[in-house]
Amino acid sequence: IAGITQAPTSQILAAGRRMTLRCTQDMRHNAMYWYRQDLGLGLRLIHYSNTAGTTGKGEVPDGYSVSRANTDDFPLTLASAVPSQTSVYFCASSDGFGELFFGEGSRLTVL
Amino acid sequence: QQPVQSPQAVILREGEDAVINCSSSKALYSVHWYRQKHGEAPVFLMILLKGGEQKGHDKISASFNEKKQQSSLYLTASQLSYSGTYFCGTEQDNTGKLIFGQGTTLQVKP
Numbered sequence: 079i080a081g082i083t084q085a086p087t088s089q090i091l092a093a094g095r096r097m098t099l100r101c102t103q104d105m106r107h108n109a110m111y112w113y114r115q116d117l118g119l120g121l122r123l124i125h126y127s128n129t130a131g132t133t134g135k136g137e138v139p140d141g142y143s144v145s146r147a148n149t150d151d152f153p154l155t156l157a158s159a160v161p162s163q164t165s166v167y168f169c170a171s172s173d174g175f176g177e178l179f180f181g182e183g184s185r186l187t188v189l
Numbered sequence: 190q191q192p193v194q195s196p197q198a199v200i201l202r203e204g205e206d207a208v209i210n211c212s213s214s215k216a217l218y219s220v221h222w223y224r225q226k227h228g229e230a231p232v233f234l235m236i237l238l239k240g241g242e243q244k245g246h247d248k249i250s251a252s253f254n255e256k257k258q259q260s261s262l263y264l265t266a267s268q269l270s271y272s273g274t275y276f277c278g279t280e281q282d283n284t285g286k287l288i289f290g291q292g293t294t295l296q297v298k299p
């Protein structure tokens with residue numbers, strides 16, 4: 079089934095640990111995004127990529143890094159996790175006509 | 190800068206109408222609307238482009254006032270399935286960088 083796959087679905091992590099959230103799409107979309115969702119704050123853009131090989135910063139990029147080595151994959155890395163990074167993370171891709179297709183989300187808890 | 194949505198929450202009876210507003214302090218290229226059910230991913234509803242027409246499907250439609258940098262989502266004769274959180278997303282230029290509002294929670298009761 080075509081779409082976006084995120085992994086892991088859920089993770090509990092000790093503060094200071096490194097963590098990579100994986101995102102893979104098979105729709106050959108050029109643009110991909112990472113959002114975090116926190117109660118009352120909606121969806122906030124962390125990083126985005128308009129095409130393979132390019133990335134850009136969103137609203138809340140600090141503490142996160144991304145790479146876009148190919149069209150399909152867009153991993154999000156927390157180099158040294160902190161409790162304020164506890165959130166639900168959504169990866170999304172766009173077909174260039176505006177619509178964003180979201181993955182099912184990764185729930186991350188940093189203790 | 191994050192757009193501002195109002196109201197924050199709405200409770201309706203089936204068949205009633207609702208309007209959700211989205212306002213930005215920046216000039217906008219496009220406005221998107223998404224709905225998210227509890228525990229699920231957001232789902233695209235529609236996009237309104239600068240200079241474009243009012244969009245709609247079924248009993249959900251939206252408008253975009255470019256001069257005021259505002260968009261409104263209209264839900265007519267609401268159904269139980271309309272319950273969820275509605276997000277507007279704004280794009281300031283044609284970069285694909287979409288910034289979302291904080292969301293409006295809509296609850297439709299029988």
